[in-house]
Amino acid sequence: MAYWVHMPLSPNTSGPNTANSCGNGGREILFQSGPNHPWLMKNYRRAIKHPYSSTMGEELFQHNFIPSDTDFRIFRDHGSVPGLDMAYTYNGYVYHTRHDRAEIFPRGSFQHTGDNLLALVRQIANCPEIEDSSKYAEGHTIYFDVMGWFLVFYTEAEGVILNVIVSLAAIGICGFAFKLMSVGSGIKLEKILKRVLHTLLVQIVSVIVGAVLPVLLGLFMDAVHLPLSWFTNSWLILGLYFTTFFFGLAIVPALYFHYTKHDKLPIGQRIQLLLHCHCVLLAVLTLIFTICGIRSAFVLMLSCLFYTMGLIINIATKLHSKDVAWVIPHIVCTVPPFVFFAYFSHGFFTTFIPMFGRFGENLNPDLAVAVLSIAVGFLCCGFIIPVLHLFSKSKSIICGLMGITLLCLVIAMTPVGFPYRPDTNVQRFDVLHTKRTFHDAQNDVRREESGYFIIPQDRRIYTVKDAVINMTIAQQIGADCEKEINCGLPLRWHKTSLWIPAPEPLLGEDLPNVIVLSKKQLSSIKIRYEMQLSGPSHMVLFIQPLNGAKMKNWTFQKAPLRLNFKPPYLINLSWGVNREPLKFWLELEKPTGNWNSTTLELGLGGHWTHHKDLITPDFKKFLDSFPNYVDATPWPASFESRTY
DSSP: OOOEEEOOOOOOOOSSOOOSOSSSSSOEEEEEEESSOHHHHHHHHHHOSSOOBBHHHHHHHHTTSSOOOOTHHIIIIISOOOEEEEEEOTTTTSTTSTTOOGGGSOHHHHHHHHHHHHHHHHHHHTSGGGGOGGGGOOOOEEEEEETTTEEEEEEHHHHHHHHHHHHHHHHHHHHHHHHHHHHHHTOOHHHHHHHHHHHHHHHHHHHHHHHHHHHHHHHHHHHTTOTTTTSSOTTHHIIIIIHHHHHHHHHHHHHHHHHTTTOSSOHHHHHHHHHHHHHHHHHHHHHHHHHTTOGGGHHHHHHHHHHHHHHHHHHHHTGGGSSSTTHHHHHHHHHHHHHHHHHHHHHHHHHHHHHGGGSOTTSOHHHHHHHHHHHHHHHHHTTTGGGGGGSTTHHHHHHHHHHHHHHHHHHHTSGGGOOOOTTSSOEEEEEEEEEEEEEOTTSOEEEEEEEEEEEESSSOGGGGTTTSTTGGGOEEGGGGGGTSGGGGOSSOOOTTOEEEEOOOOOOOSOOOEEEEEEEEEOSSSEEEEEEEEEOSSEEEEEEEEOTTOEEEEESSOSHHHHTTOOSSEEEEEEOSSOOOOEEEEEEEEOTTOOOSSOOEEEEEEEEOTTOGGGOOHHHHHHHHTSOTTEEEEEEEEEEEEEEO
8 A cells, every 4th residue: 555645845946846834833723634545634633743734725625616626636646545634834935935945944934844744654653544544544634733732633523513502402592582582572473583583684784785885895996006005014904904804894784773772682692692593693604605515614614603602601600681781792702713713814825825826817816815814704793793882982983994995905015015025025937948839731841930939827027017118018918819829928818917018939859759659540530640749858748630620539648538628738747757658549530531631739838947057148237227126037938830
């Protein structure tokens, strides 16, 4: 039985790569387990000294909310090897930049990781499951650490049972509280239930309003060219998005209480009613998420659990009938989940904020942060914000929240809101000095040019337009996408990628080359090409069927064909010690059986990612023109298209 623990250190690499981590030190977070091997988490819990793990991180990663990958996937998907995947997430600002050096890696992180992994390897090496792990493949797990002190772990089936019991208990206790409120106030239960429906509707509207406001602000910040204003000063997120959400969450109930102030129930009872409705809403969401198979529903369940505990205490002590005294048990029972969610969300924000600097230009980072702030604010303060209505100046406090938002919006427009700093938080660009050659069906060169292919890693490409040489003549790549395979580029095209004409690059001796070894017609409608690819250590092959041809089979992994991926298909080839040419075959089908027209177009990209000696003086001058807060990753590249 093979077993895999993936624990990368922080590599100092450049050029195209598969991310193995996303930070430089800190604690290693366990974010993938198994899959379907709960015994791994049992041994992790027994052995680990300083746990740091999250089911939510696993679900976000495996559902592609994090546009990255690790070597763990190859072992998991293609080797059926179970394991544990861990990564460093702290200080992601320096990851894969010029500042990513061994000497800045915290020595304490080595000790922390060593303590954990040594104990974990010893534990797994001596566990009985290691002999034949297939016998113990029993489904998914739910796991999370509590403040790094200990690990909570249970199976998915146990999680479903726990979520259902807590949710139904929460709804039942709230229902009992409604009945007690009816008895204590002398109002008929039917009228209390009618108020419950009104209050539940108010709470739902308040959550919607609270969510819409930060989303609109995120769209506004992007529209006025102010995204990532919190990239360096992350405290701006609190003022821009959290307080906006809290304002929306509070203002709707405030207006409701204002226009129904003559209600027979005192304000303390009405706020309790609001809190009960919030608990019911959480319980219903927990049940829905559980039915949908979302393991991260445990966070909603925990919120319901602690509120229900506080409510039980209030009912048992009869404090629920008091105007203010009920707040004490409520706050006491709200503190533990608040602290846990704050700890939980701190890990997410410290991980994601630096990552937004390399998520690409297609993602609006402020919109993503707004959504993340809504989720965190809903968990942390959903049971706290309604308590504000007990204060005599509650409306002033609520309006003060919006005042904080406006103040932070003004700050975001000042130099404080400029995202980048030269020594720490840099802006990232990939810059490829590229030669492009296009051939026609007779293999004659029909077009040849050289230039700088610039790929921005975030939305703010316009910050360098006045500094970089020849940026005023930069062209959007999009026009080539209608007539050239993969837009005529050696990497996947990005919408805001730029092309600046430049002198020809200096390329290595091993130029990419494809040779057709044989061409066989397998039937009247099917043909097979056998080919050989050679070249530098990093190459990309794009495959585009032409004139009604369809790719039916090939040497490579069959998933893209089975899942009907849209061509051009991308094959990424890297080699280390073994530089033998890659031999492969392609089978294409034409339903018409007409093989007189062209059948196939190949785009071949070559990358010299570790050859600083190939940086020409012109290229170096161009790179030096970038502002000092930019980290430009340069390498020479080539692209060639051939038609068959």
